Amino acid sequence: MTATIIDGKSVAANVRRNCRARVDDLWRRFGASPGLAVIMVGDNPASTVYVRKKIQACADVGIKSHKFLFSATESQDVVIAKIQELSADPDIHGILVQLPLPKHFDLKAVLGAIDREKDVDGFHLYNVGGLVVGETVFPPCTPYGVMLLLDNAGVEIAGRNAVVVGASNIVGKPMALMLMQREATVSVCHVKTRDLAQFTILADILIVAAGCPNLITGPMVKSGAVVIDVGINRLANGQLVGDCDFDAVRKRASMITPVPGGVGPMTVTMLLVNTINSAARSLNLAHEDFVFEEL
Ligand code: NAP
Numbered sequence: 001m002t003a004t005i006i007d008g009k010s011v012a013a014n015v016r017r018n019c020r021a022r023v024d025d026l027w028r029r030f031g032a033s034p035g036l037a038v039i040m041v042g043d044n045p046a047s048t049v050y051v052r053k054k055i056q057a058c059a060d061v062g063i064k065s066h067k068f069l070f071s072a073t074e075s076q077d078v079v080i081a082k083i084q085e086l087s088a089d090p091d092i093h094g095i096l097v098q099l100p101l102p103k104h105f106d107l108k109a110v111l112g113a114i115d116r117e118k119d120v121d122g123f124h125l126y127n128v129g130g131l132v133v134g135e136t137v138f139p140p141c142t143p144y145g146v147m148l149l150l151d152n153a154g155v156e157i158a159g160r161n162a163v164v165v166g167a168s169n170i171v172g173k174p175m176a177l178m179l180m181q182r183e184a185t186v187s188v189c190h191v192k193t194r195d196l197a198q199f200t201i202l203a204d205i206l207i208v209a210a211g212c213p214n215l216i217t218g219p220m221v222k223s224g225a226v227v228i229d230v231g232i233n234r235l236a237n238g239q240l241v242g243d244c245d246f247d248a249v250r251k252r253a254s255m256i257t258p259v260p261g262g263v264g265p266m267t268v269t270m271l272l273v274n275t276i277n278s279a280a281r282s283l284n285l286a287h288e289d290f291v292f293e294e295l
Contacts, residue, residue, distance in 0.1 A: 023276060024062065038054060141266075143175035145263055215243045
């Protein structure tokens with residue numbers, strides 16, 4: 001068997017076209033323009049690249065972005081004061097704090113300062129709690145993007161065995177909750193899981209988000225499984241790889257996402273979706289008043 005490639009770039013491009021149309025529609029019919037505030041503290045090189053990509057993506061679909069840079073030595077109070085100011089600003093529909101923050105910051109306090117109605121990253125406790133009961137306003141972008149890839153590929157979720165490798169607050173745990181919401185039977189594995197292969201081999205849908213190259217080898221994958229590789233790892237030779245031994249796993253799986261070009265392009269795209277939805281919510285538009293193709 002050779003797995004079909006799930007092309008995240010192409011799915012993301014379609015969603016972004018839809019985003020552009022929705023932004024135009026909001027402007028034409030309601031004179032509203034979605035606005036995203038991006039806060040970055042310090043000059044972490046990876047964060048700088050991510051922030052640049054997010055701002056470019058906003059520009060591509062017509063979302064107004066506003067960047068606020070603070071030095072790594074800035075006090076938490078100053079950053080929180082800016083978040084509160086943005087939370088009260090009606091032209092801002094989404095606030096995102098680029099992580100990681102410098103060590104002297106209390107992550108919970110910073111994320112908690114974001115108005116939950118503008119929490120487009122979906123990291124506020126209110127939105128995290130909403131995931132548990134299936135009523136989150138803003139699903140976190142990476143797992144949201146994975147769900148869209150699965151749906152777009154026509155993968156049946158209800159009743160299937162789903163295994164999530166990685167249990168972080170921003171990827172693994174929300175991923176597991178979203179799969180549960182869709183009635184998959186979900187197992188979550190992490191560093192302390194004994195005999196990882198014993199779980200992965202049962203997965204009809206295997207989602208890997210551990211940040212360990214070659215963690216998942218061919219024999220660990222059930223024949224015909226759908227494999228979504230969220231991991232992004234830079235090897236010593238500069239190559240970007242996921243968490244799966246791609247060539248070996250591809251021979252076992254029925255579908256697989258590549259790295260790069262799989263989940264990555266979806267993450268920023270879902271941030272755009274959440275920001276546009278937030279702008280529509282701020283206008284109190286009923287779903288049917290705000291015409292757009294279902295994603
Ligand atoms: P993280 O916070 O470091 O969490 C990694 C998780 O994987 C933890 O739960 C950890 O377990 C678990 N883990 C680590 N090594 C493991 C092993 N050998 N066996 C089983 N579980 C293991 O990372 P993250 O933010 O969730 O990101 C995970 C990966 O996805 C990274 O490579 C990151 O770069 C990538 N990522 C990609 C995107 C994208 O858009 N494609 C977005 C976000 C993240 P413990 O909890 O027990 O420590």
